[in-house]
């Protein structure tokens with residue numbers, strides 16, 4: 001069966017913030033967007049990749065040098081005796097050996113990403129379902145789950161056969177046939193809208209919002225029977241203006257949508273950017289102040305749109 005394997009970077013059981021009830025989260029690799037505030041940059045590319053936790057490297061204390069000699073690309077700079085190693089990420093990018101991670105005894109070098117079959121995933125979900133309660137189920141997240149459409153569809157169909165409640169966290173950035181096929185097998189969806197202006201959206205995420213908005217329009221117009229929550233990460237100097245919120249309210253009116261979840265900005269992804277060899281562009285940004293969240297919530301509520309704030313919101 002083609003594409004019966006998916007590439008994931010994590011599975012988390014017992015989540016209570018990503019859909020109704022208690023849920024199992026499946027983090028799938030690959031994403032077409034490049035948001036600078038992303039908390040999971042290790043999931044951007046649909047490939048296994050190296051991560052380096054410099055604080056775990058014991059070279060300064062113990063003069064360890066296990067990784068450098070085994071790297072087939074000479075991508076590890078052993079440096080002076082008492083320095084931590086440095087990775088040449090350009091050379092490392094296409095590695096398939098990950099010999100360095102196998103050699104490292106301290107989990108300073110680890111491989112992110114692994115293949116999983118629908119059968120293995122089904123076994124994990126059937127193990128977890130005893131803890132979900134009556135409302136819970138599985139939530140596919142990422143990365144962007146739509147990138148691995150064949151595996152996702154196969155997994156969703158297996159969930160349907162097993163009466164498992166299905167949810168997705170998605171940007172909706174995929175061709176309509178892909179998006180609609182997946183959504184036909186989904187019970188509950190969080191869809192992100194980062195900005196209502198196509199140019200602003202492209203400027204901060206790398207892609208325009210037109211495909212996203214058109215997919216949401218078509219989903220609603222076709223009478224999709226699931227529950228849709230639009231999500232918006234609140235990013236200062238980008239999407240927190242009244243103009244943008246009012247444009248979103250107008251869009252909600254147009255499509256008949258009445259629920260949104262706004263998420264305050266946080267810097268939790270910072271260390272992961274460093275571990276992936278990237279510079280986090282939002283390092284100097286503060287967490288979204290409460291008065292900003294309150295004001296945005298008031299604007300939505302004044303227009304009869306339910307506005308939930310933060311992750312700890314029961315759905």
Ligand code: SF4
Pocket residue numbers: 050070071072073074075076087091092093095096097098099100101
């Ligand atoms: S992942 Fe491969 S190329 Fe990169 S440092 Fe390790 S062994 Fe070298």
Ligand code: SF4
Pocket residue numbers: 056057058059064065066067068085103104105106107108109
């Ligand atoms: S093998 Fe691990 S601990 Fe040793 S130098 Fe390399 S990264 Fe550091």
